[in-house]
Amino acid sequence: MGKxxxxxxxxxxxxxxxxxxxxxxYVLQRQLTxxxxxxxTADLRRRLAQHQRxxxxxxxxxxxxxxxxxxxxxxxxxxxxxxxxxxxKKRIIK
Numbered sequence: 382m383g384k385x386x387x388x389x390x391x392x393x394x395x396x397x398x399x400x401x402x403x404x405x406x407y408v409l410q411r412q413l414t415x416x417x418x419x420x421x422t423a424d425l426r427r428r429l430a431q432h433q434r435x436x437x438x439x440x441x442x443x444x445x446x447x448x449x450x451x452x453x454x455x456x457x458x459x460x461x462x463x464x465x466x467x468x469x470k471k472r473i474i475k
Contacts, residue, residue, distance in 0.1 A: 404452035406459065407443040408473070411436055421456040423449070442473045
């Protein structure tokens with residue numbers, strides 16, 4: 382179980398979770414078509430490189446999660462529920 386951080390705790394002692402153990406939900410925008418792509422991965426850099434080999438795309442947003450299940454659930458919500466995607470799009474697209 383994780384440590385509860387209280388006011389006054391020395392945060393410099395807190396150990397961050399290694400990035401290799403994180404799961405990411407990300408949004409890309411393809412350069413030519415301006416279409417958006419939503420996905421999830423455990424290795425964001427590798428996945429972005431794979432996308433770049435197919436078509437030039439720009440990472441416009443990502444979220445990091447400690448649980449694969451939570452990341453997958455978030456990805457599904459963004460893909461399936463128009464209101465979830467509309468809310469995020471409103472915040473990140475100018």
